[in-house]
Amino acid sequence: MFKLNENYLKLPGSYLFSTIGKKVSAYSAAHPDKKIIRLGIGDVTQPLAPAIIEALHRAVDEMGHAETFHGYAPDLGYDFLRNAIAENDYKARGCDISPDEIFVSDGAKCDSSNIQEIFGLDNKIAVCDPVYPVYVDSNVMAGRTGTYDRNTETWSDVIYMPCTAANGFAPELPKETPDLIYLCFPNNPTGAAVTKEQLQEWVDYANKNGSVIIYDAAYEAYISEADVPHSIYECQGARECAIELRSFSKNAGFTGVRLGFTVIPKELKCGEVALHGLWARRHGTKYNGAPYIVQRAGEAVYSEAGKEQLKEQVAYYMNNASYIYNGLKEAGFTVSGGVNAPYIWLQTPKGMTSWEFFDYLLENVNVVGTPGSGFGPSGEGYFRLTAFGSYENTVEAVDRIKGIRL
């Protein structure tokens, strides 16, 4: 008789955003007349920029003629895209990353959940608390996290690094040494950023202790302050210890287009074995490349017109972020984030739990956010709002929240 992967059965509840989706659907079905504003899941709302639409149409036309048709893509991505990434995201920022260290994929969610596969099951992971749930859940599924304690909502074999108001939502170096350290800056969900100096401490720590940093830089396009690094490779020694994950979802609105990439420098080794080769083998065996038309759309992100248009798109969302941040602050909420990130992290009022506040907002003012506790125990008492709505909806949502009388 066949056997299940029992690790799946250890997962508590369902994936956070599925749960939110179901709650909203149920409320919506019961109250079809209510206009719900969703500032919960980090999904964008602005259309793709014209330069990207043009590139997509051109690539679609190519697919309609035998001479320009494209079948299977190269395992690791087309050179035209890998070159554009290396040039614009790395060389232009003084980072030494070559095109063949870039692995094109269908998004950072897949990469951040798959990357653990190339490591042994006996590695200990460290995560920020609160944290994007995928890092932990993918390790649970692999059997790397021990047992779950329903009271503390933590796993026995995971090192949690609390990110709280006390430390400015930037974790301290852990007491117990982890093998794999997941970091995400600018942070999801707190919206916090770290300076280059702070990040350098992590790189030094990893190199000293033989740890690998899995650095999720999906939100780098939202950085507005000069001393905040866009890539971990701005730090000395990162090529020896860091993997970087990037996404086109937030800087170019590709949540429904699906494109991302992972960088693994060739110096990153365990003994003589380069992780680069292992990830290449995984890509070659278990993945078949991002669609040609999508890779062409990715290339257009780096065109002159694309850059110009996307700068405006990011500015549009950051204007929303300021509106939320300032509006809620004026109304007496305790808020953070929103300066280098499209997320605003607010303390729930009157000691409500995160889910109580979620239900309260959904039912009373029809605004959907994300309960902080869904990201980990230190997220309890917090709530995430995203700046990815339309400006009109963002203004209306903030006005509605300002109007609540608890």
Add this chain to the structure above:
Amino acid sequence: MFKLNENYLKLPGSYLFSTIGKKVSAYSAAHPDKKIIRLGIGDVTQPLAPAIIEALHRAVDEMGHAETFHGYAPDLGYDFLRNAIAENDYKARGCDISPDEIFVSDGAKCDSSNIQEIFGLDNKIAVCDPVYPVYVDSNVMAGRTGTYDRNTETWSDVIYMPCTAANGFAPELPKETPDLIYLCFPNNPTGAAVTKEQLQEWVDYANKNGSVIIYDAAYEAYISEADVPHSIYECQGARECAIELRSFSKNAGFTGVRLGFTVIPKELKCGEVALHGLWARRHGTKYNGAPYIVQRAGEAVYSEAGKEQLKEQVAYYMNNASYIYNGLKEAGFTVSGGVNAPYIWLQTPKGMTSWEFFDYLLENVNVVGTPGSGFGPSGEGYFRLTAFGSYENTVEAVDRIKGIRL
């Protein structure tokens, strides 16, 4: 110090098609004047059908306007596509599969390598020999296959089911009972098919022994004979024991577009736990949906115009298959496949090994095929040619092969 997934280091050599790609590149670089014809990797060459191109353009236009923009797709696929699949691929063939048992993905390669994840590491797999390498390699990476013997080119904990001329390239029921049985019909690489009666035996065997069949039906569009089933769900009892993998790569030329799906019926359970829920959890946690525009392209495959155009496309490739089959047979080769599949499986002449014949053809007539031994030990002495080239190239390749004097 972090630790690697040591299972990766057990993998012998690189992924088959990467090796072929490198050999061909090297030859090509050394002989830039030679016109190489590639009938190796199963990549299509015909452009996307007009109905699909139109659907893609329409969807791209939608992505360019806020009112019709699509962000994150539903975890398991858009209803419009899942409904079209259920209606056309299942209901129309008398199979009882509902839309919510269909999981849309970016292709059968990913699904066939990821599906093992929801099973425990203590399951024993059975595969045909020769076999599509991904089934075995993904299980090697997970640590389910034991040790590799370089002499026999087999894994200690894998049950191999030889497919040879003696059994018409259809495996016999294994003596040792497997937990997971990978079957692919019409078969890659041999091009062999099984009748509904033969497949029913496998379903009965799996239900009797508590095994799960992972049925790869990526080539079902090429079936020409009436008694060959298009889906395993045409068999009685398959809802209790079978997962089916499907692809849009070969029936619609989506190798560079990336779309596929997996079917898991709700009755398929281990004790009280439905595999459907586990796979849904995996999709929700580790995947973010196929691109909207690609799912719209998939929908167009089932439109009246799409069906008509793709029938012609499949006929075009099957005409190539006949040409290869008949041409090589006339020239004295021993050939099979090519009737219900786009692959022709030929015996290498004069006792050459598969790789010797590969090198011989590449160097002497500049034709690329796939060495049978790359698919497993019973593939030694065989060679795979695909019908996915253009008609002109196919004719030229066959004429070149006919001209060799060994």
